[in-house]
């Protein structure tokens with residue numbers, strides 16, 4: 429079951445510069461900050477209430493996030509809904525004919541994640557995530 433907005437993903441040129449706003453000006457605490465090699469991004473999560481902001485900075489060319497930054501500039505990239513069972517959400521979306529990006533959930537910054545294609549979601553890239561147990565952030 430989908431339970432809440434887990435995070436909003438925002439593509440930035442520089443996570444360090446973006447932290448001047450999200451961490452320093454808004455006062456949001458950073459809960460994770462690491463490079464996800466297979467996606468070619470540095471991801472930074474900041475807590476806001478029960479949800480998070482996910483900053484995505486491309487660290488190499490040729491990735492989806494790098495192309496997004498080149499063509500559309502900085503800005504909102506995706507919204508992520510939390511589920512207790514990401515496999516089940518993905519199967520249900522597939523059964524309803526929703527166009528998928530990921531055929532199987534994979535490990536991401538927010539836990540086990542998958543993406544649905546924006547063409548099926550009224551122009552919004554949608555992510556499902558099931559966070560890992562505490563301590564594996």
Ligand code: CO
Nearest residue numbers: 437482508555
């Ligand atoms: Co995300």
